[in-house]
Amino acid sequence: xxxxxxxxxxxxxxxxxxxxxxxxxxxxxxxxxxxxxxxxxxxxxxxxxxxxxxxxxxxxxxxxxxxxxxxxxxxxxxxxxxxxxxxxxxxxxxxxxxxxxx
Numbered sequence: 001x002x003x004x005x006x007x008x009x010x011x012x013x014x015x016x017x018x019x020x021x022x023x024x025x026x027x028x029x030x031x032x033x034x035x036x037x038x039x040x041x042x043x044x045x046x047x048x049x050x051x052x053x054x055x056x057x058x059x060x061x062x063x064x065x066x067x068x069x070x071x072x073x074x075x076x077x078x079x080x081x082x083x084x085x086x087x088x089x090x091x092x093x094x095x096x097x098x099x100x101x102x
Contacts, residue, residue: 017073026072033065062086 019026040057043050069079 015075017075017077020072020074029068029072033061033068037061 037058040054040061043054045051045054066079066083069082070076073079
């Protein structure tokens with residue numbers, strides 16, 4: 001009787017995240033993304049169509065950043081931190097909770 005081999009799960013790298021590419025390449029990618037984001041945020045919005053375009057562009061920009069961070073670092077730690085900053089998991093339910101978090 002032959003046994004079927006199951007693929008061995010690859011353990012994620014442990015330890016702090018490290019750069020997966022040359023420092024200069026990572027810096028160039030990140031600086032380019034920051035400049036593009038600033039451009040989106042600094043757009044003048046005069047119509048609801050302008051607003052929808054900016055919201056769409058911002059969403060695409062953010063999603064690209066998610067993928068980029070996974071590629072630029074050896075672990076997903078930086079991606080997870082960025083993702084949680086973009087999408088907080090808990091919001092205060094009232095003014096008292098807001099003060100408790102401060």
